[in-house]
Amino acid sequence: MTPQAGPPLLTRSTISELLARYRHLPRKTLGQNFVADPNTIRRIVTLAGVTEESSVVEIGPGLGSLTLGLAMTAGRVVAVEADPSLLEPLTEVTAGTGVEVIGADALSLDWAETLSGAAVASATTPKVTEWDLVANLPYSVATSLLLGVAERAPMITRGLVMVQREVGERWQAEPGSRTYGIPTVMLARWGTASIVGEVPRSVFLPEPRVDSVLVRFIRHERSPIPTDGVDDERLDRVVRTAFGGRRKMLRRSLSGIVSLEHFEVAGVNPTDRPEQLALADFSRLAAQLPAGR
Template sequence: MSGDAGTGESGSILLSGRDIRALAEGAGLSPSKQRGQNFVVDPNTVRVIVERAGVRAGEAVLEVGPGLGSLTLGLLEAGADVAAIELDRGLADLLPRTLTGRGIDEDRFRLVHADALAVTELPALPGAGEPTALVANLPYNVATPILLTVLERFPGIERCLVMVQSEVVDRLAAEPGSRVYGAPSAKAAWYGEREHAGRISRRVFWPVPNVDSALVLLTRRAEALGTEDERERTFRVIDGAFAQRRKMLRAALSGWAGGSARAGDIIASAGIDPTRRGETLAIEDFLAIARAGAEAGAGAEGAAPPA
């Protein structure tokens, strides 16, 4: 049987659950647990995601992990052009055929077969240019690194609406003082405002996952908090502060500063009490410590990890 699928009976180009299973069967594909593949099989859920992402007609959108094309077709139906990154070779080969089989002009879609964490340049769409939004059902096992890497490498991405594991959304959207506030929360806050954008039923996936899913919306700041060097320094401070959550800052950052006494002096010079803990600090506080550390010659070596 062919891997292509035509327009549904309603005239919509979106994929039904039956379409998705037929596409996978025809191509000899099955969801990979190792790669965190769970495909959305409900067109209404796809429309909700596209609507909450604020997708505009004529906009270029980046999608990571398009899979069999459920969300891709939703974005295209809304009038956006799509640049997609897909790691799975079988899915990458199938997707263009699925889209053209549903009447999509080839100029409205670009596919990169690669690991999203290794991509350093995004394809431009002939009519819409470079992507300004990330809208994706991210592989849950690498969702946070992918989100933070995209934000770091591609400043043209103005907003992100991604579906990930529900508890990851809670962490990404958390504010200082929350019990789930941690390094991902603070690092995401460097880039912009985050908000919980709704929960997604397990029943809309194939296969049905054993975790709950949700949406997080991140809107990038109009102006960056600091330079790229300051971001790297700040992320190292964040990593140190959350390496052992229950430690006071002067102890948690002793390795970064070259001793707890020196760490205490640097933190105090940033206007922050050294006895506070990392989970009470906003991103601006971490930046202040990083700047004070730079003046004192602390924490300059190495590179900050993406998550």
């Protein structure tokens, strides 16, 4: 796919026309608030650092507002849409742009198979080894989607995603803050997240009832957990159990799985509360659990 001028970006009037013609009522449960402002689309593409060398995955393209902006700049674009009723208008909007539209739920997608199929090498298009994620993620499942990509799609090395403000604040939170929690720790296992911009409600159709932010995600080149550390299953259990008793001291919230001796070996104060611990602290605690426990 060669970057090209392509069709004009979608506006409020063109989105309204598409919705009416396809008799599609935006589904709140799927977070279908479509970006109806071309300037916002250009801003997202610029902040994402997309170039003609970029291979981009978009989750939840909807009617193709952001997809068109990406197609004008990126070398390759794969758009993954879970709502079957949007596949026909999305295919119409992106016709002739070279975008590959895939009808699938990104939460259960086999990323290795999907992106290897989209990245078939040829004499003019070398095999893609790294992908960017650029998307207006469905807000209700944004954390699950990004964690799924982080865990199961190592070929996606960075991203810029739009999410609800509260979600973005949780992702970038520091230990000790009120927004620090399970998503913060589990995402830190794979990379760093930082808010790099705000998006006003007025650019969406329909307008959401929440504020939105743009979050940059960069995958770690090396795992922050030592090679002799802990598997994800044990880490997940310790983190979720600890935050299940957020106001409790760790010796109480983790009493069923971590002994006082384990706290001492891990170098973690049992009187601390979960929001005081960093990823490395949780990983040392989790390493004390027998494998498979």
